[in-house]
Amino acid sequence: MLTYRVRVPLLEVSDLLVAHDPATLARVPVVRADAERRLAAAGDSRGVRLLRSVPVRDGGILDEAAVDARLIAVHTELQRLSQELRIGDRLAELLRPLIAAVRAGHPLPDGRIRVVDVGCGLGFLVRWLAAHDILGDDVDLIGVDLHAALVHEAQRLADAEGLRCRFVHADAFRLDVPATVFVSTGLLHHFRGPDLPAFFAAQAGPDTAAFCHYDIATTALSPIGAWMFHRARMRDPLGRHDGVMSARRAHDDATLLTAASAAAPLVPLVFEPRERSNPFCTTLRPVLGVRPGLVEPFRAGLGRAARRLAGAR
Amino acid sequence: MNSALLLLIALADAAFAGFRAYAGRDARIRRRPAIRRAALRGLTAGVALACVALLCAAGILLAAADPDAAYRDLDAAAGRALWVLVPYAAVVGAALLCYFGGPFRLGTLAVVAGLGPLTMLRPVAVAACVALAGSVSLPAAAVMAVGGVGVLAVEPWVHRRWYPVPV
Known part of the structure; x- marks a missing residue:
C-alpha cells in the first residue's frame, strides 16, 4: 500500500504571538485559540503547550504586555x-x-x-x-x-x-x-x-x-x-x-x-x-x-x- | 592533596556557573564589570555550598573509628573524581583558549564542538565522580554526592537569586 506524507509547515511559536497590520504597522490582537489551531494543524503539540503558557486577557486574546516581556527575555x-x-x-x-x-x-x-x-x-x-x-x-x-x-x-x-x-x-x-x-x-x-x-x-x-x-x-x-x-x-x-x-x-x-x-x-x-x-x-x-x-x-x-x-x- | 585540587576545580567551576547564571540576561554590549560580578557571585555561592560538603566530610572523620583511614578513603575518592575532572577541565581550558585567543572561526569551533556540549555533559561528569567515589567507600560517595549536588546547584541558585529577569 502506498502511503503519502503531507508536508506540514514548520512554525515558530514566537511568530504567532504578535501580529501587525501591514499597512499601518499597528499591533493586531492575537486570539490564542487561533494560534493554537495553526500549531495543532502543523502537528506541533509541544508548540501548543508552549502557547498555552502565555497569559490571555478577555476574549482569549494574548496579553500583549506578557508577550512583550517574554519575547524580550527570549531575544x-x-x-x-x-x-x-x-x-x-x-x-x-x-x-x-x-x-x-x-x-x-x-x-x-x-x-x-x-x-x-x-x-x-x-x-x-x-x-x-x-x-x-x-x-x-x-x-x-x-x-x-x-x-x-x-x-x-x-x-x-x-x-x-x-x-x-x-x-x-x-x-x-x-x-x-x-x-x-x-x-x-x-x-x-x-x-x-x-x-x-x-x-x-x-x-x-x-x-x-x-x-x-x-x-x-x-x-x-x-x-x-x-x-x-x-x-x-x-x-x-x-x-x-x-x-x-x-x-x-x-x-x-x-x-x-x-x-x-x-x-x-x-x-x-x-x-x-x-x-x-x-x-x-x-x-x-x-x-x-x-x-x-x-x-x-x-x-x-x-x-x-x-x-x-x-x-x- | 587530591581533595585540595578537587576543591579548587569546584570553586573555578562555581565562578563559571555564576557567569552562566548571568549569561543571557544582559543584552548590553560592554559587560565586563557585570561578568566579573556574576563570576564572584558564583564563587561565593560555590564557597557556601563547598562548606556543606566539607562539614559532611568533617562529620565522617569525627565519627570514624580510624580517622586516618577515613581521611585516606576520602582523599582516594577525590583522586578518582580527578580522573574525570582533570581531562574535563583540560578540554574546557583548551576550548576557552581557542575562544578568546584564536580567530573567530576557531572561536565558533570551540563553542560548537567544545563549550556547548561540555556544558550539557557537566551533570554526567558529576555523576561519574560520585560513582567513582562510591567504588572507594560509601561515606566517600556520600560526601561526593553532597559536593556534586552543590556544584550543580550554583548556577540555578545564582540565576534565581540575582538574574530572574533581564537586567
Whole structure:
C-alpha cells in the first residue's frame, strides 16, 4: 500500500504571538485559540503547550504586555548565542570591504552611508557595530523592526551605553531615508514561498548598494546542533523550541541564491557556502547582493577570504 | 592533596556557573564589570555550598573509628573524581583558549564542538565522580554526592537569586 506524507509547515511559536497590520504597522490582537489551531494543524503539540503558557486577557486574546516581556527575555537569551557564535565579527569581516567599496564607487547624495538592520530585534548587530566603531563616522547605523517593544528595548540599551545608532519601528523598505546596505541575522527562514524572492526584490531600489543577510547554514548537523546548543544555552522553552524550528526551516544555499536573484541588478553571492566551509566553524552564513560595479572592489577588499564567495563572478 | 585540587576545580567551576547564571540576561554590549560580578557571585555561592560538603566530610572523620583511614578513603575518592575532572577541565581550558585567543572561526569551533556540549555533559561528569567515589567507600560517595549536588546547584541558585529577569 502506498502511503503519502503531507508536508506540514514548520512554525515558530514566537511568530504567532504578535501580529501587525501591514499597512499601518499597528499591533493586531492575537486570539490564542487561533494560534493554537495553526500549531495543532502543523502537528506541533509541544508548540501548543508552549502557547498555552502565555497569559490571555478577555476574549482569549494574548496579553500583549506578557508577550512583550517574554519575547524580550527570549531575544536577550538569543543575543548570547549571537555573541558566542561571533556574529558581529563575521558581519564586520564582510561589511568593512563592502562599505569601502560603497564609499569609493556608489553615489551617495548626502554623503552618508546607511546600514539598516532589517528585523533587528534587540539590535545586537547594530549596537555591536556601534560599540566597536567598525565602519566609520560617515555610516549611520539603523535598526528596524515591526515589533515596537523590541525596538523600544533596543533603543534603551543603546542609550544606556551611549552608542551612536538608532532604532525605528517601521517597515525597513519604507524608511524616510533610503538604506545603502541592508543587513539581517536569522531573518531569512521566516520568509516562505514567494515571500522570499519578494523580500530580496524589495531591496533592488537604486539607492541600495548591497545587502548581506545571515541565516543558519543548512547542514545535516544543523538541527541536532541547534537542539544541543539551544538546550545548553537557553532557559526559556519557547526559545529552545523556536531555535530548533529555525534550523529546520533554514533555506539552503541554492534556494537563497535563486531567491536573491530577484534583486537584480544586484549580483547574488553566498559567503562560506556549504561546500567551502566547516559546519563546526560556520553555523550561520550570509547571502549577499552587490551592485555589479562594486563586486570586484568588494572581492579585492576581502583579499584571500574572497575564495569563500560563491555565485556569479 | 587530591581533595585540595578537587576543591579548587569546584570553586573555578562555581565562578563559571555564576557567569552562566548571568549569561543571557544582559543584552548590553560592554559587560565586563557585570561578568566579573556574576563570576564572584558564583564563587561565593560555590564557597557556601563547598562548606556543606566539607562539614559532611568533617562529620565522617569525627565519627570514624580510624580517622586516618577515613581521611585516606576520602582523599582516594577525590583522586578518582580527578580522573574525570582533570581531562574535563583540560578540554574546557583548551576550548576557552581557542575562544578568546584564536580567530573567530576557531572561536565558533570551540563553542560548537567544545563549550556547548561540555556544558550539557557537566551533570554526567558529576555523576561519574560520585560513582567513582562510591567504588572507594560509601561515606566517600556520600560526601561526593553532597559536593556534586552543590556544584550543580550554583548556577540555578545564582540565576534565581540575582538574574530572574533581564537586567
